[in-house]
Amino acid sequence: MRLLSLEVTNYRNISKAQLEPGRELTVICGNNGQGKTNLLEAIWLLTGGKSFRGGKDAELVRRGETFAVLDAVTLRAWQEDQERDDPSHVRITVGTPDSQRPGRYASVNGTPPKRAAGLAGSFPAVVFDPGHLSLVKGAPEGRRKFLDAALCQLYPGYLATYRRYVRVLQQKNALLRHSANGVERPYAEKCAMLEVLNAELAAQGEAIQKRRREYLALLGPLACANYQELSHGAERMGIRYAAQFEPGGLTECLKQHQSEELRAGQSLCGIHREDIELLLDDHPAKVFASQGQQRSVVLSLKMAEAAAAARITGEHPVLLLDDVLSELDESRKQYLLTRMKEKQTFVTSCDDTAFLKTDGEVYRMDGGVLSKA
Numbered sequence: 001m002r003l004l005s006l007e008v009t010n011y012r013n014i015s016k017a018q019l020e021p022g023r024e025l026t027v028i029c030g031n032n033g034q035g036k037t038n039l040l041e042a043i044w045l046l047t048g049g050k051s052f053r054g055g056k057d058a059e060l061v062r063r064g065e066t067f068a069v070l071d072a073v074t075l076r077a078w079q080e081d082q083e084r085d086d087p088s089h090v091r092i093t094v095g096t097p098d099s100q101r102p103g104r105y106a107s108v109n110g111t112p113p114k115r116a117a118g119l120a121g122s123f124p125a126v127v128f129d130p131g132h133l134s135l136v137k138g139a140p141e142g143r144r145k146f147l148d149a150a151l152c153q154l155y156p157g158y159l160a161t162y163r164r165y166v167r168v169l170q171q172k173n174a175l176l177r178h179s180a181n182g183v184e185r186p187y188a189e190k191c192a193m194l195e196v197l198n199a200e201l202a203a204q205g206e207a208i209q210k211r212r213r214e215y216l217a218l219l220g221p222l223a224c225a226n227y228q229e230l231s232h233g234a235e236r237m238g239i240r241y242a243a244q245f246e247p248g249g250l251t252e253c254l255k256q257h258q259s260e261e262l263r264a265g266q267s268l269c270g271i272h273r274e275d276i277e278l279l280l281d282d283h284p285a286k287v288f289a290s291q292g293q294q295r296s297v298v299l300s301l302k303m304a305e306a307a308a309a310a311r312i313t314g315e316h317p318v319l320l321l322d323d324v325l326s327e328l329d330e331s332r333k334q335y336l337l338t339r340m341k342e343k344q345t346f347v348t349s350c351d352d353t354a355f356l357k358t359d360g361e362v363y364r365m366d367g368g369v370l371s372k373a
């Protein structure tokens with residue numbers, strides 16, 4: 001996937017900017033608070049997703065304005081092989097609640113605007129945001145989310161299966177909390193209902209775990225190889241799915257935990273309790289990884305996410321790496337500066353000097369004004 005050009009109007013602190021990115025690496029340098037992440041965020045919106053920073057759409061519009069507009073020209077990489085390139089013109093508008101069209105809309109090649117979410121899949125991108133560092137030290141939920149979000153993008157049916165699982169799990173937890181409607185049900189009735197809910201949980205849970213295992217089998221070796229190169233072999237990354245049950249074993253697992261679940265008043269078993277173990281030289285990264293090592297692990301995972309998507313869909317996502325170089329030593333920085341040239345990559349940095357060695361496009365962002373360095 002490639003972004004050929006982007007014009008940004010009234011987006012956050014950027015009143016007007018024109019970006020002509022490099023084929024491979026584009027670097028956006030600038031001091032803190034100048035609008036570098038804002039520009040990456042604008043590129044991310046081409047995926048059709050919400051901002052990776054969270055928050056409301058209206059916050060994307062420059063204060064004092066009612067509309068932000070992004071005009072992009074994009075190209076599917078496979079089209080480069082064709083005789084005639086056929087770029088898409090994508091326009092995204094974000095309107096504040098008091099504008100004529102509040103919300104986030106997209107129009108492709110001049111079609112009438114539709115909800116921007118309809119763009120899903122047309123501009124694949126993977127973003128590294130410093131907030132993702134919690135993947136290493138944070139709770140298992142973040143790591144499951146990482147897996148599930150990737151799977152939702154890759155397999156359209158995954159989200160529906162996942163939602164069904166969550167709905168049944170909520171029903172089961174309500175039942176276990178023995179406070180359903182404030183009435184305690186007779187024990188036998190409770191067990192009969194649990195049996196029905198567990199059968200549904202087992203069906204959906206097995207399907208989810210199967211996808212997660214398959215995906216990790218692809219992602220894991222890619223991530224570990226990335227880490228190996230990034231760290232020049234200084235330490236070895238490992239990745240393991242911490243499963244609660246073997247394939248086909250969820251029904252039995254649920255049965256075994258039933259009395260414990262009834263006592264605890266909550267569901268104790270299933271894919272919502274599983275985790276990804278990240279290891280450095282066989283020790284849990286969660287406990288032992290240094291700052292730079294955490295960053296290296298997350299970066300390796302993110303680059304692997306993009307490579308895995310490329311293998312599955314045939315389209316390599318654009319990489320958006322926000323503030324990725326801080327805390328990395330010179331050799332890791334150097335590796336990234338060469339490695340990131342193999343696909344279209346955008347990198348922001350407060351350090352101007354790191355990129356003097358690259359032949360990528362270099363821009364400066366200064367108070368929302370973008371200029372070629």
Ligand SMILES: Nc1ncnc2c1ncn2[C@@H]1O[C@H](COP(=O)(O)OP(=O)(O)OP(=O)(O)O)[C@@H](O)[C@H]1O
Nearest residue numbers: 012013031032033034035036037038059061062063
């Ligand atoms: N809707 C908005 N209207 C005007 N300015 C905004 C809006 N939203 C954010 N800003 C401004 O954008 C600036 C932050 O930009 P950004 O986060 O892109 O900085 P950065 O260059 O990535 O900095 P850092 O190096 O610290 O990460 C802040 O000054 C903030 O006040």
Ligand SMILES: [Mg+2]
Nearest residue numbers: 036037322323
């Ligand atoms: Mg930033």
